[in-house]
Amino acid sequence: MTKAYMRVENLVKKFGPFTALAGVDLEVFPGEVLALLGDNGAGKSTLIKILAGVHQPSGGQIFIEDKPVHFRSPRDASAAGIGTVYQDLALNQLMSVTRNFFMGRELKNRFGMLRMDEMDKIAHDEMLKIGIDFSDPTQAVGTMSGGQRQTLAIARAIYFGAKVLILDEPTSALGQKQQMEVLKTIKRVRQRGDIAIIFITHNEIHSQLVADRFTFLALGKVIGAGKKEDLAHDEIRRLMAGGAEMRDLEQELAEV
Ligand SMILES: Nc1ncnc2c1ncn2[C@@H]1O[C@H](COP(=O)(O)OP(=O)(O)OP(=O)(O)O)[C@@H](O)[C@H]1O
Ligand SMILES: [Mg+2]
Known part of the structure; x- marks a missing residue:
């Protein structure tokens, strides 16, 4: 049995009187996708x-x-190997692929000059490893497709040391073809075997296609969790609906 890279116990988050997380447990394993x-x-x-x-x-x-850890800032989390790709990706459309890849972490020579050729090669090679052959990383990010941009953000997180890769709704703003590109990227990262992926999605099909395990949240609590092979489709559908039974939903609509 592989060891969990990260484990979360009884996590609680209150915003004033409101409880957004009411005691959440979670573990992630290298080489696994957790939906x-x-x-x-x-x-x-x-x-x-x-x-x-x-x-x-x-x-x-x-x-x-x-080991218990306390993250006081995103920098702490990043140093501990937590790489997060947010939905808006935080890319600068007008700047090149390479400049976005190295944003704030540029390679410089001893005179303080940017080592552009080296950075271009790394950006290209790292993206190629997880699926896109973007031949000219000197081009602006604005010329990339939505799927390629996701891959850029993922490749960047991995290059800078992510051991847990968190993807917040990476497929939600994309068309079908681009969605498949992103799912392929997720699969390639999984195949490396050394990175745990947390894949946040509303899309049941996407989670079925790439996830090894599922955790379902509702109102700040885990209402179900398990390996894919242990969860029946009906059960997944019920948990996706926040734990509601189909017949109860039908009943509610029948009253209209
Ligand atoms: N900064 C905040 N202050 C107060 N309440 C918040 C804050 N952030 C989130 N919440 C509340 O916490 C709850 C959980 O929000 P959260 O954004 O984590 O949900 P989510 O599962 O990501 O939903 P979605 O699928 O819409 O992105 C919501 O009721 C939200 O209104
Ligand atoms: Mg959200």
């Missing part, structure tokens, strides 16, 4: 913002390789 599913407002983004060091938890504990 994190749940309705709007379930607490998915709040959870990953805590893992990414953006929010501080109100209670509970995060462990990295069994």
